[in-house]
Amino acid sequence: MGLEAGLRSETPTVGGPVSVAAEDAARSAVHNSGSTAHACVSAAPMPAHLDPWECRLLDDPNLLGDIAFAIGGPFHVMYPPRVAHNIREFHAAFEKAAVRGVLYYGKKANKAACVTRSCAENGAGVDVSSADELRAALAHGVRGDELMVTGPAKADELLWLATRHGALIAVDDLGELGRLAALGSAAAPTRVLLRVLPAASASRFGMTSDEIDGALALLGESESIRLEGFSFHLSGYDAVARAELAGELITRCLHARTLGHPATTVSIGGGFGVDYVPADAAAEFTERVGRQWFHSGKSFDSYYPYHFPAPGAAMLARILHHDDLAGRLRDNAIRLAIEPGRALLAHAGCTVFRVQGSKTRHAHGQPYRLLTVDGSSLSLSEQWFDSEYLPDPMLWPTRPGTPTPTSVGAATCLDSDMLSWRRVPLPRAAELGDLLIYPNTAGYQMDSNESAFHELPIPPKVVLHDASGDHFRWTRDGS
Numbered sequence: 482m483g484l485e486a487g488l489r490s491e492t493p494t495v496g497g498p499v500s501v502a503a504e505d506a507a508r509s510a511v512h513n514s515g516s517t518a519h520a521c522v523s524a525a526p527m528p529a530h531l532d533p534w535e536c537r538l539l540d541d542p543n544l545l546g547d548i549a550f551a552i553g554g555p556f557h558v559m560y561p562p563r564v565a566h567n568i569r570e571f572h573a574a575f576e577k578a579a580v581r582g583v584l585y586y587g588k589k590a591n592k593a594a595c596v597t598r599s600c601a602e603n604g605a606g607v608d609v610s611s612a613d614e615l616r617a618a619l620a621h622g623v624r625g626d627e628l629m630v631t632g633p634a635k636a637d638e639l640l641w642l643a644t645r646h647g648a649l650i651a652v653d654d655l656g657e658l659g660r661l662a663a664l665g666s667a668a669a670p671t672r673v674l675l676r677v678l679p680a681a682s683a684s685r686f687g688m689t690s691d692e693i694d695g696a697l698a699l700l701g702e703s704e705s706i707r708l709e710g711f712s713f714h715l716s717g718y719d720a721v722a723r724a725e726l727a728g729e730l731i732t733r734c735l736h737a738r739t740l741g742h743p744a745t746t747v748s749i750g751g752g753f754g755v756d757y758v759p760a761d762a763a764a765e766f767t768e769r770v771g772r773q774w775f776h777s778g779k780s781f782d783s784y785y786p787y788h789f790p791a792p793g794a795a796m797l798a799r800i801l802h803h804d805d806l807a808g809r810l811r812d813n814a815i816r817l818a819i820e821p822g823r824a825l826l827a828h829a830g831c832t833v834f835r836v837q838g839s840k841t842r843h844a845h846g847q848p849y850r851l852l853t854v855d856g857s858s859l860s861l862s863e864q865w866f867d868s869e870y871l872p873d874p875m876l877w878p879t880r881p882g883t884p885t886p887t888s889v890g891a892a893t894c895l896d897s898d899m900l901s902w903r904r905v906p907l908p909r910a911a912e913l914g915d916l917l918i919y920p921n922t923a924g925y926q927m928d929s930n931e932s933a934f935h936e937l938p939i940p941p942k943v944v945l946h947d948a949s950g951d952h953f954r955w956t957r958d959g960s
Protein backbone atom coordinates (compact mmCIF):
# COMPACT_ATOMS: atom_id res chain seq x y z
CA MET A 482 0.00 0.00 0.00
CA GLY A 483 1.27 3.47 -0.92
CA LEU A 484 1.48 6.56 1.21
CA GLU A 485 -1.85 7.91 0.11
CA ALA A 486 -3.78 5.32 2.03
CA GLY A 487 -7.32 6.31 2.78
CA LEU A 488 -9.29 5.71 5.92
CA ARG A 489 -8.79 2.23 7.31
CA SER A 490 -11.76 0.23 8.41
CA GLU A 491 -10.45 -1.37 11.58
CA THR A 492 -11.79 -0.09 14.86
CA PRO A 493 -9.39 2.22 16.63
CA THR A 494 -8.09 0.61 19.78
CA VAL A 495 -7.29 3.89 21.48
CA GLY A 496 -8.69 7.33 22.00
CA GLY A 497 -12.19 6.33 23.07
CA PRO A 498 -14.14 8.11 25.81
CA VAL A 499 -13.11 5.69 28.53
CA SER A 500 -13.32 6.71 32.15
CA VAL A 501 -10.87 4.79 34.25
CA ALA A 502 -10.16 4.83 37.94
CA ALA A 503 -6.62 6.12 37.52
CA GLU A 504 -7.78 9.20 35.70
CA ASP A 505 -10.49 9.92 38.25
CA ALA A 506 -8.05 9.43 41.09
CA ALA A 507 -5.51 11.74 39.51
CA ARG A 508 -8.11 14.42 39.03
CA SER A 509 -9.73 14.30 42.43
CA ALA A 510 -6.33 14.23 44.09
CA VAL A 511 -5.10 17.35 42.38
CA HIS A 512 -8.37 19.15 42.98
CA ASN A 513 -8.20 18.48 46.69
CA SER A 514 -4.66 19.68 46.89
CA GLY A 515 -5.39 22.95 45.15
CA SER A 516 -7.56 24.05 48.04
CA THR A 517 -6.53 25.11 51.49
CA ALA A 518 -3.29 24.56 53.38
CA HIS A 519 -0.82 24.60 50.50
CA ALA A 520 -2.62 27.03 48.24
CA CYS A 521 0.22 29.50 48.53
CA VAL A 522 3.32 27.41 47.76
CA SER A 523 1.66 24.70 45.68
CA ALA A 524 1.34 25.24 41.93
CA ALA A 525 -2.10 24.97 40.38
CA PRO A 526 -2.74 21.44 39.09
CA MET A 527 -2.03 20.67 35.43
CA PRO A 528 -3.59 17.20 35.12
CA ALA A 529 -2.77 15.63 31.75
CA HIS A 530 -5.41 14.10 29.52
CA LEU A 531 -4.81 10.37 29.84
CA ASP A 532 -5.32 7.89 27.04
CA PRO A 533 -7.07 4.61 27.91
CA TRP A 534 -3.75 2.71 27.54
CA GLU A 535 -2.12 5.01 30.11
CA CYS A 536 -4.97 4.40 32.55
CA ARG A 537 -4.54 0.65 32.06
CA LEU A 538 -0.81 0.99 32.74
CA LEU A 539 -1.34 3.10 35.86
CA ASP A 540 -4.11 0.83 37.15
CA ASP A 541 -2.08 -2.36 36.76
CA PRO A 542 -0.88 -3.24 40.27
CA ASN A 543 2.42 -4.74 39.08
CA LEU A 544 3.46 -3.82 35.58
CA LEU A 545 5.19 -0.47 36.15
CA GLY A 546 6.98 -1.78 39.20
CA ASP A 547 8.10 -4.88 37.30
CA ILE A 548 9.45 -2.88 34.36
CA ALA A 549 11.24 -0.48 36.72
CA PHE A 550 12.82 -3.44 38.51
CA ALA A 551 13.98 -5.01 35.25
CA ILE A 552 15.39 -1.80 33.80
CA GLY A 553 16.93 -0.55 37.03
CA GLY A 554 16.81 3.13 36.07
CA PRO A 555 14.57 5.67 34.36
CA PHE A 556 12.79 4.58 31.19
CA HIS A 557 10.37 5.76 28.54
CA VAL A 558 7.21 3.85 27.65
CA MET A 559 5.87 3.80 24.08
CA TYR A 560 2.48 2.55 22.88
CA PRO A 561 2.63 2.26 19.05
CA PRO A 562 -1.12 1.63 18.52
CA ARG A 563 -1.67 5.24 19.55
CA VAL A 564 0.76 6.35 16.78
CA ALA A 565 -1.30 4.28 14.33
CA HIS A 566 -4.45 5.98 15.61
CA ASN A 567 -2.91 9.44 15.10
CA ILE A 568 -1.90 8.52 11.54
CA ARG A 569 -5.41 7.26 10.80
CA GLU A 570 -6.89 10.53 12.06
CA PHE A 571 -4.70 12.57 9.70
CA HIS A 572 -5.63 10.28 6.80
CA ALA A 573 -9.30 10.63 7.72
CA ALA A 574 -9.04 14.46 7.64
CA PHE A 575 -7.62 14.28 4.10
CA GLU A 576 -10.29 11.80 3.12
CA LYS A 577 -13.11 13.94 4.52
CA ALA A 578 -11.90 16.97 2.55
CA ALA A 579 -11.46 14.77 -0.56
CA VAL A 580 -7.86 15.92 -0.84
CA ARG A 581 -4.92 13.77 -1.89
CA GLY A 582 -2.76 13.87 1.17
CA VAL A 583 0.55 12.39 2.21
CA LEU A 584 2.08 12.27 5.65
CA TYR A 585 5.79 12.26 6.53
CA TYR A 586 6.61 11.77 10.22
CA GLY A 587 9.11 14.40 11.42
CA LYS A 588 11.58 11.86 12.81
CA LYS A 589 13.57 14.22 15.00
CA ALA A 590 10.65 14.26 17.48
CA ASN A 591 11.43 10.70 18.67
CA LYS A 592 14.06 8.16 17.63
CA ALA A 593 12.10 5.03 18.63
CA ALA A 594 12.14 2.24 16.06
CA CYS A 595 8.56 1.36 16.96
CA VAL A 596 7.35 4.76 15.72
CA THR A 597 9.02 4.35 12.33
CA ARG A 598 7.66 0.81 12.15
CA SER A 599 4.18 2.12 12.88
CA CYS A 600 4.57 4.65 10.04
CA ALA A 601 5.59 1.89 7.64
CA GLU A 602 2.64 -0.26 8.70
CA ASN A 603 0.08 2.52 8.51
CA GLY A 604 0.85 4.26 5.23
CA ALA A 605 2.93 7.18 6.54
CA GLY A 606 6.35 8.20 5.23
CA VAL A 607 9.17 9.68 7.29
CA ASP A 608 10.85 13.09 7.15
CA VAL A 609 14.58 12.77 7.87
CA SER A 610 17.49 15.22 8.13
CA SER A 611 20.60 13.11 8.57
CA ALA A 612 22.11 10.05 6.93
CA ASP A 613 21.56 8.01 10.09
CA GLU A 614 17.90 9.05 10.33
CA LEU A 615 17.51 8.00 6.69
CA ARG A 616 19.19 4.64 7.31
CA ALA A 617 17.07 4.04 10.43
CA ALA A 618 13.86 4.76 8.51
CA LEU A 619 14.84 2.30 5.77
CA ALA A 620 15.91 -0.27 8.34
CA HIS A 621 12.51 -0.23 10.00
CA GLY A 622 10.52 -0.72 6.83
CA VAL A 623 9.92 2.70 5.28
CA ARG A 624 10.60 2.62 1.54
CA GLY A 625 12.94 5.05 -0.17
CA ASP A 626 10.18 6.79 -2.09
CA GLU A 627 8.26 7.26 1.17
CA LEU A 628 11.05 9.45 2.57
CA MET A 629 11.21 13.23 2.66
CA VAL A 630 14.60 14.82 3.31
CA THR A 631 14.61 18.28 4.90
CA GLY A 632 17.12 20.49 6.67
CA PRO A 633 19.56 23.26 5.75
CA ALA A 634 22.46 22.69 3.31
CA LYS A 635 22.60 18.91 3.54
CA ALA A 636 25.66 16.70 3.78
CA ASP A 637 26.83 15.09 0.52
CA GLU A 638 26.33 11.64 2.04
CA LEU A 639 22.69 12.43 2.84
CA LEU A 640 22.01 13.81 -0.66
CA TRP A 641 23.67 10.79 -2.25
CA LEU A 642 21.67 8.28 -0.19
CA ALA A 643 18.44 10.23 -0.74
CA THR A 644 19.00 10.20 -4.50
CA ARG A 645 19.87 6.48 -4.53
CA HIS A 646 16.67 5.64 -2.65
CA GLY A 647 14.34 7.89 -4.64
CA ALA A 648 13.50 10.12 -1.67
CA LEU A 649 11.84 13.51 -2.06
CA ILE A 650 14.37 16.22 -1.15
CA ALA A 651 13.28 19.63 0.14
CA VAL A 652 16.03 21.88 -1.24
CA ASP A 653 16.88 24.70 1.15
CA ASP A 654 19.76 26.38 -0.62
CA LEU A 655 20.76 27.00 -4.24
CA GLY A 656 24.12 25.32 -3.72
CA GLU A 657 22.34 22.05 -2.97
CA LEU A 658 20.80 22.05 -6.44
CA GLY A 659 24.23 22.27 -8.02
CA ARG A 660 25.45 19.31 -5.97
CA LEU A 661 22.27 17.33 -6.73
CA ALA A 662 22.60 17.88 -10.48
CA ALA A 663 25.71 15.71 -10.42
CA LEU A 664 23.95 12.84 -8.60
CA GLY A 665 20.79 12.02 -10.56
CA SER A 666 20.37 10.91 -14.16
CA ALA A 667 17.79 11.51 -16.89
CA ALA A 668 16.63 7.91 -16.40
CA ALA A 669 16.25 8.26 -12.62
CA PRO A 670 15.85 11.96 -11.88
CA THR A 671 16.27 13.27 -8.34
CA ARG A 672 12.92 14.35 -6.89
CA VAL A 673 12.92 17.79 -5.26
CA LEU A 674 10.71 20.37 -3.62
CA LEU A 675 11.94 23.94 -3.21
CA ARG A 676 11.63 25.23 0.35
CA VAL A 677 10.24 28.73 0.40
CA LEU A 678 11.16 31.46 2.91
CA PRO A 679 7.83 33.10 3.81
CA ALA A 680 7.75 36.81 2.94
CA ALA A 681 7.65 38.20 6.49
CA SER A 682 9.92 35.57 8.03
CA ALA A 683 13.40 36.05 9.49
CA SER A 684 14.04 32.29 9.52
CA ARG A 685 17.40 30.97 8.39
CA PHE A 686 15.60 28.26 6.40
CA GLY A 687 14.08 28.45 2.95
CA MET A 688 14.80 30.45 -0.20
CA THR A 689 13.78 34.01 -1.06
CA SER A 690 11.65 34.69 -4.15
CA ASP A 691 14.79 35.69 -6.07
CA GLU A 692 16.52 32.47 -5.05
CA ILE A 693 13.43 30.48 -6.11
CA ASP A 694 13.58 32.19 -9.53
CA GLY A 695 17.27 31.29 -9.73
CA ALA A 696 16.42 27.70 -8.83
CA LEU A 697 13.73 27.51 -11.54
CA ALA A 698 16.27 28.80 -14.09
CA LEU A 699 18.83 26.17 -12.98
CA LEU A 700 16.20 23.41 -13.07
CA GLY A 701 15.11 24.43 -16.58
CA GLU A 702 18.47 23.19 -17.83
CA SER A 703 18.63 20.01 -15.76
CA GLU A 704 17.42 16.63 -16.94
CA SER A 705 18.58 14.89 -13.79
CA ILE A 706 16.36 16.77 -11.31
CA ARG A 707 12.57 16.72 -11.30
CA LEU A 708 10.77 19.60 -9.57
CA GLU A 709 7.77 18.04 -7.78
CA GLY A 710 6.64 21.16 -5.94
CA PHE A 711 7.27 23.54 -3.05
CA SER A 712 7.43 23.38 0.73
CA PHE A 713 7.61 25.41 3.93
CA HIS A 714 7.75 24.75 7.66
CA LEU A 715 6.58 27.42 10.10
CA SER A 716 7.22 27.68 13.80
CA GLY A 717 4.12 28.22 15.95
CA TYR A 718 0.74 26.60 15.48
CA ASP A 719 -1.28 29.01 13.34
CA ALA A 720 -3.69 27.19 11.00
CA VAL A 721 -4.58 30.31 9.00
CA ALA A 722 -0.96 31.25 8.27
CA ARG A 723 -0.36 27.72 6.98
CA ALA A 724 -3.48 27.74 4.79
CA GLU A 725 -2.57 31.10 3.27
CA LEU A 726 1.01 30.14 2.55
CA ALA A 727 -0.18 26.85 1.05
CA GLY A 728 -2.37 28.93 -1.29
CA GLU A 729 0.71 30.89 -2.42
CA LEU A 730 2.56 27.65 -3.03
CA ILE A 731 -0.27 26.41 -5.28
CA THR A 732 0.29 29.53 -7.39
CA ARG A 733 4.00 28.73 -7.50
CA CYS A 734 3.21 25.20 -8.69
CA LEU A 735 1.01 26.53 -11.49
CA HIS A 736 3.79 28.90 -12.58
CA ALA A 737 6.36 26.10 -12.48
CA ARG A 738 4.06 23.97 -14.65
CA THR A 739 4.12 26.69 -17.33
CA LEU A 740 7.91 26.19 -17.36
CA GLY A 741 7.48 22.47 -17.95
CA HIS A 742 7.96 21.14 -14.39
CA PRO A 743 5.57 18.49 -13.00
CA ALA A 744 5.01 20.48 -9.71
CA THR A 745 2.23 18.44 -8.08
CA THR A 746 3.05 18.63 -4.36
CA VAL A 747 2.78 21.34 -1.71
CA SER A 748 4.27 20.49 1.71
CA ILE A 749 3.16 22.59 4.66
CA GLY A 750 5.64 21.07 7.12
CA GLY A 751 4.80 20.24 10.73
CA GLY A 752 3.58 22.27 13.68
CA PHE A 753 0.30 20.55 14.48
CA GLY A 754 -0.65 21.17 18.10
CA VAL A 755 -1.12 18.64 20.87
CA ASP A 756 -3.66 19.01 23.67
CA TYR A 757 -1.88 18.06 26.89
CA VAL A 758 -4.16 19.54 29.58
CA PRO A 759 -7.75 20.82 29.81
CA ALA A 760 -8.54 24.45 29.05
CA ASP A 761 -9.63 25.34 32.60
CA ALA A 762 -6.44 24.02 34.20
CA ALA A 763 -4.22 25.83 31.69
CA ALA A 764 -6.17 29.07 32.18
CA GLU A 765 -5.93 28.89 35.96
CA PHE A 766 -2.23 28.12 35.84
CA THR A 767 -1.48 31.01 33.51
CA GLU A 768 -3.56 33.43 35.55
CA ARG A 769 -2.04 32.58 38.93
CA VAL A 770 1.54 31.53 38.14
CA GLY A 771 4.24 33.26 40.19
CA ARG A 772 7.59 32.68 41.91
CA GLN A 773 5.80 31.57 45.10
CA TRP A 774 5.04 28.24 43.37
CA PHE A 775 8.65 27.43 42.52
CA HIS A 776 11.57 25.91 44.38
CA SER A 777 14.14 28.65 45.09
CA GLY A 778 11.79 31.31 43.68
CA LYS A 779 12.60 30.32 40.11
CA SER A 780 10.62 31.91 37.29
CA PHE A 781 10.24 31.31 33.58
CA ASP A 782 9.45 33.83 30.87
CA SER A 783 7.21 31.60 28.82
CA TYR A 784 5.64 28.19 28.56
CA TYR A 785 4.69 25.92 25.71
CA PRO A 786 0.92 26.10 24.91
CA TYR A 787 -0.03 22.88 26.70
CA HIS A 788 -3.72 23.37 26.06
CA PHE A 789 -4.50 23.27 22.35
CA PRO A 790 -8.19 23.31 21.40
CA ALA A 791 -8.01 21.88 17.86
CA PRO A 792 -4.97 19.58 17.88
CA GLY A 793 -3.45 17.31 15.24
CA ALA A 794 -5.92 16.18 12.58
CA ALA A 795 -8.50 18.78 13.72
CA MET A 796 -5.95 21.48 12.92
CA LEU A 797 -5.33 19.89 9.51
CA ALA A 798 -9.10 20.00 8.89
CA ARG A 799 -9.10 23.71 9.75
CA ILE A 800 -6.23 24.38 7.35
CA LEU A 801 -8.00 22.52 4.56
CA HIS A 802 -11.25 24.37 5.26
CA HIS A 803 -9.76 27.88 5.35
CA ASP A 804 -10.66 29.77 2.17
CA ASP A 805 -11.52 26.39 0.63
CA LEU A 806 -7.87 25.38 0.36
CA ALA A 807 -9.18 21.82 -0.17
CA GLY A 808 -11.09 22.93 -3.28
CA ARG A 809 -8.06 24.71 -4.71
CA LEU A 810 -5.88 21.65 -4.16
CA ARG A 811 -8.47 19.45 -5.86
CA ASP A 812 -9.08 21.81 -8.78
CA ASN A 813 -5.37 22.01 -9.52
CA ALA A 814 -4.60 18.33 -8.94
CA ILE A 815 -2.12 19.09 -6.18
CA ARG A 816 -1.44 16.75 -3.29
CA LEU A 817 -0.83 18.18 0.15
CA ALA A 818 2.08 16.83 2.18
CA ILE A 819 2.34 17.30 5.95
CA GLU A 820 5.31 16.57 8.22
CA PRO A 821 3.91 16.22 11.76
CA GLY A 822 6.40 15.31 14.47
CA ARG A 823 4.92 16.10 17.87
CA ALA A 824 1.29 15.54 16.81
CA LEU A 825 2.02 12.10 15.40
CA LEU A 826 3.26 11.13 18.88
CA ALA A 827 0.40 12.69 20.85
CA HIS A 828 -0.52 10.50 23.84
CA ALA A 829 1.78 7.71 22.60
CA GLY A 830 4.33 7.63 25.43
CA CYS A 831 5.29 8.57 28.97
CA THR A 832 8.48 8.74 31.03
CA VAL A 833 9.10 7.01 34.33
CA PHE A 834 11.57 7.92 37.08
CA ARG A 835 12.13 6.33 40.49
CA VAL A 836 12.21 8.42 43.63
CA GLN A 837 15.59 7.93 45.35
CA GLY A 838 15.58 10.82 47.78
CA SER A 839 13.08 13.02 49.60
CA LYS A 840 13.77 16.09 51.75
CA THR A 841 11.42 18.47 53.48
CA ARG A 842 12.00 22.14 52.79
CA HIS A 843 10.02 25.23 53.68
CA ALA A 844 8.85 28.22 51.70
CA HIS A 845 6.73 31.05 53.02
CA GLY A 846 6.54 29.10 56.27
CA GLN A 847 5.04 26.03 54.65
CA PRO A 848 6.64 22.62 54.16
CA TYR A 849 7.12 20.99 50.79
CA ARG A 850 8.93 17.94 49.43
CA LEU A 851 12.09 18.19 47.38
CA LEU A 852 12.62 14.88 45.59
CA THR A 853 15.61 13.41 43.83
CA VAL A 854 14.76 10.99 41.03
CA ASP A 855 17.10 8.55 39.29
CA GLY A 856 17.50 10.48 36.02
CA SER A 857 18.17 13.91 34.63
CA SER A 858 16.11 16.75 33.24
CA LEU A 859 17.77 16.04 29.91
CA SER A 860 15.26 13.20 29.61
CA LEU A 861 12.51 15.83 29.69
CA SER A 862 13.68 18.26 27.10
CA GLU A 863 11.59 21.36 27.70
CA GLN A 864 14.62 22.67 29.59
CA TRP A 865 16.20 23.20 26.18
CA PHE A 866 13.85 26.10 25.72
CA ASP A 867 14.56 27.52 29.16
CA SER A 868 11.14 26.46 30.32
CA GLU A 869 9.42 23.70 32.25
CA TYR A 870 7.31 20.71 31.23
CA LEU A 871 3.95 21.53 32.76
CA PRO A 872 1.72 18.44 32.53
CA ASP A 873 1.83 17.10 36.11
CA PRO A 874 3.78 13.94 36.83
CA MET A 875 1.74 11.19 38.52
CA LEU A 876 2.85 9.29 41.58
CA TRP A 877 2.67 5.49 41.45
CA PRO A 878 1.34 3.47 43.14
CA THR A 879 -1.88 5.27 44.03
CA ARG A 880 -2.36 5.32 47.81
CA PRO A 881 -4.32 7.52 50.19
CA GLY A 882 -2.33 10.28 51.83
CA THR A 883 -1.98 13.98 52.42
CA PRO A 884 -1.71 16.27 49.39
CA THR A 885 1.90 17.44 49.24
CA PRO A 886 3.51 20.19 47.16
CA THR A 887 6.57 18.59 45.55
CA SER A 888 9.51 19.79 43.46
CA VAL A 889 11.55 17.24 41.55
CA GLY A 890 15.33 17.30 41.16
CA ALA A 891 17.67 15.12 39.10
CA ALA A 892 20.38 12.68 40.23
CA THR A 893 23.19 14.97 39.07
CA CYS A 894 25.48 17.45 40.80
CA LEU A 895 24.04 20.50 39.05
CA ASP A 896 21.85 22.72 41.20
CA SER A 897 19.96 23.73 38.08
CA ASP A 898 19.12 20.17 36.98
CA MET A 899 15.47 20.07 38.01
CA LEU A 900 12.68 18.13 36.33
CA SER A 901 9.98 20.18 38.02
CA TRP A 902 10.94 23.48 39.69
CA ARG A 903 7.34 24.21 40.49
CA ARG A 904 5.79 22.50 43.48
CA VAL A 905 3.53 19.97 41.82
CA PRO A 906 0.42 19.24 43.93
CA LEU A 907 1.00 15.50 44.38
CA PRO A 908 -1.88 13.63 46.08
CA ARG A 909 0.40 12.25 48.82
CA ALA A 910 3.98 12.53 50.06
CA ALA A 911 6.33 10.58 47.78
CA GLU A 912 8.42 7.83 49.34
CA LEU A 913 11.65 6.18 48.28
CA GLY A 914 10.98 3.62 45.56
CA ASP A 915 7.79 5.28 44.33
CA LEU A 916 7.62 5.96 40.62
CA LEU A 917 6.94 9.34 39.09
CA ILE A 918 5.35 9.20 35.64
CA TYR A 919 5.57 12.21 33.35
CA PRO A 920 2.70 11.90 30.84
CA ASN A 921 2.61 12.48 27.08
CA THR A 922 6.37 12.79 26.59
CA ALA A 923 6.79 10.97 23.26
CA GLY A 924 6.99 14.20 21.24
CA TYR A 925 10.44 15.75 21.76
CA GLN A 926 10.71 15.19 25.52
CA MET A 927 12.31 11.74 25.42
CA ASP A 928 15.49 11.85 23.42
CA SER A 929 16.18 15.25 21.81
CA ASN A 930 18.60 16.06 24.60
CA GLU A 931 19.55 12.67 25.91
CA SER A 932 22.91 12.69 27.59
CA ALA A 933 25.21 10.30 29.39
CA PHE A 934 26.33 13.11 31.73
CA HIS A 935 27.77 11.65 34.96
CA GLU A 936 27.87 8.33 33.11
CA LEU A 937 24.23 7.89 34.02
CA PRO A 938 22.51 5.45 31.68
CA ILE A 939 20.43 6.88 28.85
CA PRO A 940 16.84 5.83 29.61
CA PRO A 941 15.82 2.95 27.32
CA LYS A 942 12.46 2.88 25.59
CA VAL A 943 10.04 0.16 26.53
CA VAL A 944 7.31 -0.78 24.06
CA LEU A 945 3.92 -1.96 25.29
CA HIS A 946 2.08 -4.62 23.32
CA ASP A 947 -1.55 -5.62 23.80
CA ALA A 948 -1.78 -9.20 25.01
CA SER A 949 -4.90 -11.26 25.69
CA GLY A 950 -7.52 -9.74 27.94
CA ASP A 951 -6.55 -6.34 29.22
CA HIS A 952 -2.92 -7.31 29.66
CA PHE A 953 0.23 -5.71 28.32
CA ARG A 954 3.46 -7.38 27.38
CA TRP A 955 6.58 -5.30 26.96
CA THR A 956 9.82 -5.34 25.01
CA ARG A 957 12.75 -2.98 24.66
CA ASP A 958 12.50 -0.79 21.58
CA GLY A 959 14.65 -2.10 18.77
CA SER A 960 16.23 1.19 17.68
Ligand SMILES: *Cc1c(COP(=O)(O)O)cnc(C)c1O
Pocket residue numbers: 587589590608631632714750751752753820821822823824
Ligand atom coordinates in the same frame (compact mmCIF):
# COMPACT_ATOMS: atom_id res chain seq x y z
C1 LIG B 1 10.81 19.86 13.03
C2 LIG B 1 10.20 19.81 11.67
C3 LIG B 1 8.96 19.19 11.49
C4 LIG B 1 8.13 18.64 12.62
O1 LIG B 1 7.61 19.68 13.40
P1 LIG B 1 6.51 19.40 14.56
O2 LIG B 1 6.31 20.73 15.18
O3 LIG B 1 7.06 18.40 15.48
O4 LIG B 1 5.27 18.92 13.88
C5 LIG B 1 8.47 19.10 10.20
N1 LIG B 1 9.16 19.61 9.14
C6 LIG B 1 10.35 20.23 9.29
C7 LIG B 1 11.05 20.76 8.09
C8 LIG B 1 10.91 20.36 10.56
O5 LIG B 1 12.09 20.98 10.71
